[in-house]
Amino acid sequence: MATKREVIEREEVVIRFSGDSGDGMQLTGTLFSDSAALFGNDLVTFPDYPSEIRAPHGTVGGVSGFQVHLGHTEIRTPGDYADVLVAMNPAALKANARWLKPGATVILDSDSFDEKGLGKAGYTIDPIEEEKLNDYNIIRVPITTLTRQALDGLGLDMKSVLRSKNMFALGMVYWLFARPLDHTIKYFENKFKKRPLVVEANRRVLQAGYNYAETIEALTPTYMVSPAEIPKGTYRNINGNVATAWGFIAAAEKAGLQLFIGSYPITPATGILEELSLRKEFGVKSFQAEDEIAGICTALGASFAGSLAVTSTSGPGLALKSEAIGLAVMTELPIVIVDVQRGGPSTGLPTKTEQADLMQALYGRNGECPVVVIAASTPSNCFHYAFQAAKIALEHMTPVLLMSDGFLANGSEPWRIPSSKDLPSIKPPIVKEGHENFQPYARDPESLARLWAIPGTKGLEHRIGGLEKDALKGSVSHDPLNHEKMVRTREEKVQRVANYIPKQEIEGDQTGDLLVIGWGGTYGHLITAVNEMRKEGYRVGLMHLHYIKPLPENIETLLGRFKKKVVCELNLGQMAGYLRMKFQDHHYHQVNKVQGLPFTVVELIEAFSKILNED
Amino acid sequence: MATKREVIEREEVVIRFSGDSGDGMQLTGTLFSDSAALFGNDLVTFPDYPSEIRAPHGTVGGVSGFQVHLGHTEIRTPGDYADVLVAMNPAALKANARWLKPGATVILDSDSFDEKGLGKAGYTIDPIEEEKLNDYNIIRVPITTLTRQALDGLGLDMKSVLRSKNMFALGMVYWLFARPLDHTIKYFENKFKKRPLVVEANRRVLQAGYNYAETIEALTPTYMVSPAEIPKGTYRNINGNVATAWGFIAAAEKAGLQLFIGSYPITPATGILEELSLRKEFGVKSFQAEDEIAGICTALGASFAGSLAVTSTSGPGLALKSEAIGLAVMTELPIVIVDVQRGGPSTGLPTKTEQADLMQALYGRNGECPVVVIAASTPSNCFHYAFQAAKIALEHMTPVLLMSDGFLANGSEPWRIPSSKDLPSIKPPIVKEGHENFQPYARDPESLARLWAIPGTKGLEHRIGGLEKDALKGSVSHDPLNHEKMVRTREEKVQRVANYIPKQEIEGDQTGDLLVIGWGGTYGHLITAVNEMRKEGYRVGLMHLHYIKPLPENIETLLGRFKKKVVCELNLGQMAGYLRMKFQDHHYHQVNKVQGLPFTVVELIEAFSKILNED
Amino acid sequence: MEETVAHKLSPKDFKSDQEVRWCPGCGDHAILNAIHKALAELDYNREDYAFVSGIGCSSRFPYYMNTYGFHGIHGRASAIATGTKVANPRLSVWQITGDGDALAIGGNHFIHAVRRNVDINIVLFNNEIYGLTKGQYSPTSKMGAVTKTSPFGTVENPFHPGELVIGAQGKFFARSIDTNIQLSQEIFVEAARSEGTSVIEILQNCVIFNDKTHAEITDKAHKDDRQIILKHGEPMIFGKNRDKGLVLDGLKLKVVKIGEGGITEKDILVHNATENNPGIHLMLANMRYPNYPVALGVIRNVTAPTYERAVEAQIQKVKKTSALKCLDDLLHSGNTWEV
Amino acid sequence: MEETVAHKLSPKDFKSDQEVRWCPGCGDHAILNAIHKALAELDYNREDYAFVSGIGCSSRFPYYMNTYGFHGIHGRASAIATGTKVANPRLSVWQITGDGDALAIGGNHFIHAVRRNVDINIVLFNNEIYGLTKGQYSPTSKMGAVTKTSPFGTVENPFHPGELVIGAQGKFFARSIDTNIQLSQEIFVEAARSEGTSVIEILQNCVIFNDKTHAEITDKAHKDDRQIILKHGEPMIFGKNRDKGLVLDGLKLKVVKIGEGGITEKDILVHNATENNPGIHLMLANMRYPNYPVALGVIRNVTAPTYERAVEAQIQKVKKTSALKCLDDLLHSGNTWEV
Numbered sequence A, B: 001m002a003t004k005r006e007v008i009e010r011e012e013v014v015i016r017f018s019g020d021s022g023d024g025m026q027l028t029g030t031l032f033s034d035s036a037a038l039f040g041n042d043l044v045t046f047p048d049y050p051s052e053i054r055a056p057h058g059t060v061g062g063v064s065g066f067q068v069h070l071g072h073t074e075i076r077t078p079g080d081y082a083d084v085l086v087a088m089n090p091a092a093l094k095a096n097a098r099w100l101k102p103g104a105t106v107i108l109d110s111d112s113f114d115e116k117g118l119g120k121a122g123y124t125i126d127p128i129e130e131e132k133l134n135d136y137n138i139i140r141v142p143i144t145t146l147t148r149q150a151l152d153g154l155g156l157d158m159k160s161v162l163r164s165k166n167m168f169a170l171g172m173v174y175w176l177f178a179r180p181l182d183h184t185i186k187y188f189e190n191k192f193k194k195r196p197l198v199v200e201a202n203r204r205v206l207q208a209g210y211n212y213a214e215t216i217e218a219l220t221p222t223y224m225v226s227p228a229e230i231p232k233g234t235y236r237n238i239n240g241n242v243a244t245a246w247g248f249i250a251a252a253e254k255a256g257l258q259l260f261i262g263s264y265p266i267t268p269a270t271g272i273l274e275e276l277s278l279r280k281e282f283g284v285k286s287f288q289a290e291d292e293i294a295g296i297c298t299a300l301g302a303s304f305a306g307s308l309a310v311t312s313t314s315g316p317g318l319a320l321k322s323e324a325i326g327l328a329v330m331t332e333l334p335i336v337i338v339d340v341q342r343g344g345p346s347t348g349l350p351t352k353t354e355q356a357d358l359m360q361a362l363y364g365r366n367g368e369c370p371v372v373v374i375a376a377s378t379p380s381n382c383f384h385y386a387f388q389a390a391k392i393a394l395e396h397m398t399p400v401l402l403m404s405d406g407f408l409a410n411g412s413e414p415w416r417i418p419s420s421k422d423l424p425s426i427k428p429p430i431v432k433e434g435h436e437n438f439q440p441y442a443r444d445p446e447s448l449a450r451l452w453a454i455p456g457t458k459g460l461e462h463r464i465g466g467l468e469k470d471a472l473k474g475s476v477s478h479d480p481l482n483h484e485k486m487v488r489t490r491e492e493k494v495q496r497v498a499n500y501i502p503k504q505e506i507e508g509d510q511t512g513d514l515l516v517i518g519w520g521g522t523y524g525h526l527i528t529a530v531n532e533m534r535k536e537g538y539r540v541g542l543m544h545l546h547y548i549k550p551l552p553e554n555i556e557t558l559l560g561r562f563k564k565k566v567v568c569e570l571n572l573g574q575m576a577g578y579l580r581m582k583f584q585d586h587h588y589h590q591v592n593k594v595q596g597l598p599f600t601v602v603e604l605i606e607a608f609s610k611i612l613n614e615d
Numbered sequence C, D: 001m002e003e004t005v006a007h008k009l010s011p012k013d014f015k016s017d018q019e020v021r022w023c024p025g026c027g028d029h030a031i032l033n034a035i036h037k038a039l040a041e042l043d044y045n046r047e048d049y050a051f052v053s054g055i056g057c058s059s060r061f062p063y064y065m066n067t068y069g070f071h072g073i074h075g076r077a078s079a080i081a082t083g084t085k086v087a088n089p090r091l092s093v094w095q096i097t098g099d100g101d102a103l104a105i106g107g108n109h110f111i112h113a114v115r116r117n118v119d120i121n122i123v124l125f126n127n128e129i130y131g132l133t134k135g136q137y138s139p140t141s142k143m144g145a146v147t148k149t150s151p152f153g154t155v156e157n158p159f160h161p162g163e164l165v166i167g168a169q170g171k172f173f174a175r176s177i178d179t180n181i182q183l184s185q186e187i188f189v190e191a192a193r194s195e196g197t198s199v200i201e202i203l204q205n206c207v208i209f210n211d212k213t214h215a216e217i218t219d220k221a222h223k224d225d226r227q228i229i230l231k232h233g234e235p236m237i238f239g240k241n242r243d244k245g246l247v248l249d250g251l252k253l254k255v256v257k258i259g260e261g262g263i264t265e266k267d268i269l270v271h272n273a274t275e276n277n278p279g280i281h282l283m284l285a286n287m288r289y290p291n292y293p294v295a296l297g298v299i300r301n302v303t304a305p306t307y308e309r310a311v312e313a314q315i316q317k318v319k320k321t322s323a324l325k326c327l328d329d330l331l332h333s334g335n336t337w338e339v
């Protein structure tokens, strides 16, 4: 360990691990980001994988990637372009070459760059030539061979040997960033407690990669990314799906209710169901239903029975739940429906991110059928908005739609762990035995929430259902004026939630030339772009919406403070349309992208500049 | 027949038959309107019945009504208020008293106005007193007793005797309007060919009612409503559901394709499936599916196999079809989805009319998922718009949503029968064996419709599905730029339909002070109100939208021609919101009603006047 | 789980204040009656009943019960009832459904509830027609049935609810007739007391759209010869003169006459509703006129673990062993670090 | 309906130009192989095949067939296939589906297709797991299965596809194993030639998320003793030494050893796949290790009218008698009047 390192200090670095679906890139990326987080960096991650489990080996379609953006400063996005790319095969290079920063470092497994590999990836000439990477820092390493050597004599079968190639690459990257290996080794010790051979193999290969990197010296300069200066506290890495699940567990604890989730697996929402299925110690009843309709209907049954009821899905599943959401609206039962958006329409691009379910969330039901719509904007704040969604559902007796997306669901970032005692209380309008003159549709005069009498409560027996309800008794009513009254009451009840949510805030300039408007998972890219613009002297603010229906009451005032407005979304302009409906007097520019990918900061800055420079 | 009649000539008269659900009011009304139509009157009908099959006998909830508006002039609505009310029991009076014109004639079955009957209807004092009808022309007739007498000796059981009470009332009404009985008698002769006793009973009671009316002279003055001056041609009565079904049969004949309907029964759409189930002689394959999802999916399978495919439903069913509509969008298969709207949300008011599914039709799906949306506006033009929906679906290879509603579906009016040869041709882009270099997603450069290769066609084997498609080959593609291209292409394809539809027209004043904007089944009320306003000297036009997505290209120009605009809908303002999104620069007033009932002309005029008198 | 009831309840305690809105003469009235009576026999408090339904004439049922009730959406009652029961296993949960609601649009939730063996009681009003939508055929309409959507007769085989229940691993299946209030009541009580999913098919008459569809079997003049009421542990004897019975002929059931061909009462099969192997229950449930009498009573009643109890048990087990006791524990579990 | 084929097709004629994207080692590859071979044996033209699927690993199947194909949405393949077949009965329609696709979300369409007896061939890839979504339990996962959504084991009874098919009045049910290409091929040919809904369950191995779930039965060392391949008209004999067989013991099946206790080959049951009464087929389909060998081959194959033909027949009949011949006739039917 005597080599002297040439070290560059960097504010931030982007690294992308990439290889075949079977190459374990998701694990590699996760282990790297866990180490970086423990080291104190701020970071954001972005997994990107194909919809086949193992798409054909060696093809571009089968490439699985995991990008980590780590920094000494606050990190908001997984980064547009990579400083370092690990490419386990030619297809990985092909898929990612366009996402490299000029002069980036590329670590290749040279063993896989043989004729067969090149052919599968569709390369006909030298890939470095074809991708015009001659000036880049290309490190060719016979990773497969070296892995095999490292494991020589350990008695592993070839499949297992090849499976640990990724640890060789990870070892090299650890050296490159001068990071210790111990966290990763501990991970294997824990995970394979009962299989010491596996632990040993991974340890050996990891160390071999580290040593190799040190030896070859090709990797100088190495990067030094100091710990970030972030608020004091206890931190952990968390992804959006786990954060969502935990937000509900927190809400159930605060409300003193049992948590019930009725769901059907669907990418990229399944993680929520999976996480809650693990949480039996908190009494969570997780019900894997036969389909999405049963998912929401069992949840509604549980809500009727007095649980905090949740159902989670993605776009196609939300479509299937439409009719039952209507029943929730009519019966005014609390329920949270999570939509983790993915590329559409139809099956679309199941593993890619998109924001094109907004209109469906707002309007995708028969009749006048209002629900509260809330959107999280970072992996970790999924916790907060899941909690808020549950609180609103329970306190206002209404379905709440919580919007997440593939980018948030699978992306992760360090999260300062809150304390249970700092979370707000949740007080649903549950009525108890002995309540006098109980009427199931009697309402709180402020919130318009109806009373909640739970089966098992003596003396409050009553019936609810999907036919129009009498405004007080809740019995079936075909009276025309009662219908109009109830339609308007349900809408008003949702609107009144505006009295219970925070006012909208603007980040960056509070008045100025351009107001950037966004919602959902694009937050990191938007705030980064806004900050860059401001550094360049533009007067720009960001209005990132979390409460979509109802909108906070101060929106219109805020809109008036900027000369121009631009709505940025990963769809064809759904939020822009919604704002036109609500605040017609403002003109809205649009930046839209529908590629199953997040924005890049670069393209945002370009678009904003163009808008500012037009008259 | 010697009595001299005092006869009043009337331009138009409104009559409402009303009684218990079991009293046969729907049939009575239908028979009356058929006779009026044969006589040459123009007319519009409106059935109104409870959602229970037989709601409790004698209660207001169980009242079933059928209103007929007939005239010498053009009739556009079933009429706001009735000139004549037939009330078979006290509940019928109670339910309808508020819909009487001052001084109207009310024919009561006095036998049913006994203590029990009054009690069930909730009357505590004399109903005439309670309803303040003392100045009205109240005709008390012991209809039950007289019916029984008329059938004395015929050997009918009591149930059958009572069941023909309605014919007594009808006979009286025929006398009142000086209409012949022969059409109605012929109806029974046909219907009960094999049960001459039933024919005889109905004939006797009908005649008895007629004779009784003539005898008592209480019914003078009688009404004389001369035949209307309407275009020459052959006419028939038709309701919206039958007209819709026939529109599809016509389209199938013109396209030379088999018609397939996959549907699940639901009020008020069932009539379409029922009518098509009858039409086996035209080779219609009607498939009653196990649910709405199977309804659309079998239709999609049939579309794939080369049929003109249709699925019909109402709001809750449309919600269930959402996901599969997405599949139709992605596979670009032709299909027509009919939504006969009813009161919502959820099960809502199943037998009442409403227009609150517009947003669902436009946006109720995951992802960017555009379909063509068309709305019929009168019972008979359901034929035309069903035909057009099928033509667009087939020629543009797109799902088309056809909006109808309960008011159109069950309402009927005389219809000038078109001739098959005058209907436009339909030419779907079907490719034949031998087509060179076939690519399943190759498009017509004008319409952007893709080619349609039907299983069984040699050499054109290919695969379609719900994953994002390569822009030409149709194979699965995860390429980001291809996705953006396809999302925009699908939207553009729908927008281009605007090049193939008629320009929007305005009825009434072409420029002026107020543009009334409507869509769907409110047409009759809106045009009547607009005409009334114009008679009073206001400068008002009606822009009634039939093509909703895409909108005709000249809308914005037309909007500019009026000082004020008002959007009138039976919902909370969905079309108004849509127009704000599309044509932001105009201010839109709104008139909304959500009572499960059509507008009344009176309330429209009042609202319009108010808007015109505001500054 | 049955709790102590302060005072014994009577059938009328279960009548709600809502007007019953079925057609006069509809079989539903009698079924309502039988349920009111059955509940009065059971040991639950009134507030511990939840009646859940879908959409259809039959599904209006919860409105007429003075208990907790949930009138759902079409076809989804099994799912709603499952959620209710799993969330609170102490409730006595009843699903009321029609042949369309349960077997057309609701078929999937129905078979999955049965498979999971959730402890709910499913009362299936089988009138072989869609009543509420005014007379279209249903998945139980007889082949050839002429209805509004099959003016030339249907061309599809009907489901037999009992057969489908057994195909879905059903543990309890019974059949009754609307007018036989006494039998229905007995069955409801047995169903409520049996843990797991109990499916009770009631042959119900829709006077308006499918009058007399079951008349062949229910007709007074013939019913004793065309029905057999099975009782666990008793021989399968039927007939006006109780002189007919069922025996096995190879793998098939056969109707025999006692006293003819040397057959005596002890040759007659004895009904064992608790037999785990579904073979004979399938044959019994499938018996149809004219070859066989139609079986009524509890055909199958097999004990098996229920889903909601297994869920609770798993939770209790994990609670005991898990180190995580509250939210804060969870938030701090795994890798964390201090800044 | 089979038509004349110009030239005999070979298995490779059915391979599409798409790369096969299943995991290496996945059982799906072998099934694809078997279908390619089976189609080469059948008498349809290539353009007359339509392969329809839902969503799942297995449901990617149509992309790999050089025929018409429709990759649908999750669970709806039976409905899409039904529509395709009813619209054009001349096509040979195949539904490819997984245990989740067919029996979870698609359960209702599945049982209704079976009930109607639409002439489609349903190939159900049963790997007892959701593959495509990366390893959650399915309605066929064994009780107690530990998966991503059941980290402490499932608490629900699995469906047995054969039993459910019989509960839904199924006329054709067969079972094979992914690796037994020869048997699968034979079954596919027989299924294609049998009219009505044919359901073929294939025990398929998911190497990634549920490896070896069928190994107890498929394991080379034991398979001959743990599988029995049924053939119509042949005695039910199995075992490495073909010395074991099935007999009836009352109403139950029993495994016996030929030569022991006086049992000879002629005591062994002879398989009759065409028996209408489903009783014995239910027992055969339900045989499970370790008490019984698992039955493979065509377990049930009963002839019955198909739905799509009945629809066509009804249309032809009405066409003959109706006075309405074209649209104009229809428009002018009933009451009309001149103005």
Ligand SMILES: Cc1ncc(C[n+]2csc(CCOP(=O)(O)OP(=O)(O)O)c2C)c(N)n1
Pocket (backbone or CB within 6 Å): B264, B265, B266, B267, B292, B316, B317, B320, B347, C055, C056, C057, C058, C059, C073, C074, C097, C098, C099, C100, C101, C102, C125, C127, C129, C130, C131, C132, C133, C138
């Ligand atoms: C999603 C949806 N589809 C269709 C309907 C219309 N619908 C209501 S009840 C019913 C069938 C009722 O039949 P069944 O379940 O047998 O009940 P019954 O009226 O005969 O008691 C139908 C088709 C609906 N309300 N919702």
Ligand SMILES: Cc1ncc(C[n+]2csc(CCOP(=O)(O)OP(=O)(O)O)c2C)c(N)n1
Pocket (backbone or CB within 6 Å): A264, A265, A266, A267, A292, A316, A317, A320, A347, D055, D056, D057, D058, D059, D073, D074, D097, D098, D099, D100, D101, D102, D125, D127, D129, D130, D131, D132, D133, D138
């Ligand atoms: C409406 C909808 N819900 C859920 C999903 C997610 N999903 C896709 S495939 C699948 C299950 C696949 O299991 P199976 O049918 O057994 O097929 P396998 O992958 O095992 O072959 C699920 C839950 C989806 N695509 N669409």
Ligand code: SF4
Pocket (backbone or CB within 6 Å): B053, B054, C021, C022, C023, C025, C026, C027, C028, C057, C058, C127, C131, C132, C205, C206, C207, C208, C209
């Ligand atoms: S329509 Fe039939 S099922 Fe419905 S209430 Fe009337 S008789 Fe009963």
Ligand code: SF4
Pocket (backbone or CB within 6 Å): A053, A054, D021, D022, D023, D025, D026, D027, D028, D057, D058, D127, D131, D132, D205, D206, D207, D208, D209
């Ligand atoms: S995940 Fe399993 S079922 Fe899917 S392709 Fe891979 S091995 Fe086959």
Ligand SMILES: [Mg+2]
Pocket (backbone or CB within 6 Å): C056, C098, C099, C100, C125, C126, C127, C128, C129, C130, C131, C138
């Ligand atoms: Mg029914």
Ligand SMILES: [Mg+2]
Pocket (backbone or CB within 6 Å): D056, D098, D099, D100, D125, D126, D127, D128, D129, D130, D131, D138
């Ligand atoms: Mg599977």
